[in-house]
Amino acid sequence: MIVSLEAYRTRMRRVLEHIDRNPESRLDLDALSAVAAFSKFHFHRQFTAIFGMSVHCYVLSVRLKRAAYRLAYREGRITDIALEAGYGSPDAFARAFRRHFRQSPSSFRRTPDWDALRAVSALFDKTRMDLMECRFTPADVTIREVAATPVAIMVHRGDPSGIGATVQRFIAWRRASGLPPWRTPTFNIFHTDPQVTPPEAFRLDLCVGTAGPIPARGEQIEHGFIPAGRCAVLRVHGDEEAQKAGMLYLYRDWLPASGEETRDFPPYCQRIALYPDVAGHEAVTELFLPLAEAG
Structure with a gap:
């Protein structure tokens, strides 16, 4: 079966929207390849070729960017933010957050490193830009x-x-x-x-x-x-x-x-x-x- 370019883009866009909407859920290769209706044996290579990063790195960016925004701009317990980001424990969340933002979640909430957030956001936005491109009439x-x-x-x-x-x-x-x-x-x-x-x-x-x-x-x-x-x-x-x-x-x-x-x-x-x-x-x-x- 021949898949058109637009159909291909639509299926990949569906994956990004699924990750956006369900950051706390299981987002491994099996789950995401099923959303895209692509073979799991090829999906990871397809994703990396299109976005320049692995599925794992992309999912991590989605989860931690949204968590950072919640810490900076919303109330709520850090434990709850960790669970909403798909982490089973606050310690696992804190380790991942520190690797990305050079601060603990509690420190980021008090005095956010805006430069680190912009750097993560810029990489994330560049990855999505072409596929999620907005077209207006x-x-x-x-x-x-x-x-x-x-x-x-x-x-x-x-x-x-x-x-x-x-x-x-x-x-x-x-x-x-x-x-x-x-x-x-x-x-x-x-x-x-x-x-x-x-x-x-x-x-x-x-x-x-x-x-x-x-x-x-x-x-x-x-x-x-x-x-x-x-x-x-x-x-x-x-x-x-x-x-x-x-x-x-x-x-x-x-x-x-x-x-x-x-x-x-x-x-x-x-x-x-x-x-x-x-x-x-x-x-x-x-x-x-x-x-x-x-x-």
């Missing part, structure tokens, strides 16, 4: 009349490499203020593009939708509005790389062909389903490109 973009949205804002200014620490402070402030993401919406406003902006000039606003002023609780919190108006909206499923691909599509492909003009407000997004609460490919983000009034 004009039918994926809708034009929506958006109401003005009051928001509380924590501003990140400076090197993008420090965003992780700002996000950690934002989550802690939000938790202390009783504004969990399942109750109040989460927005990011992209004032600058890190690809073309000097690190010292970079700005990203972390926002939570709120009907009234919220105590700052020792943080620098601003209050403002995402203004009303027309927006092109693109819903993206996946991680940060998928979101970058979506924003690139809006500016490079959709906007020039649409006949639309942008208005004087930066692009922004609403985070609908957040990693690590959901698997990487199940994260959902809506990208908003503010447009000038029609006519």
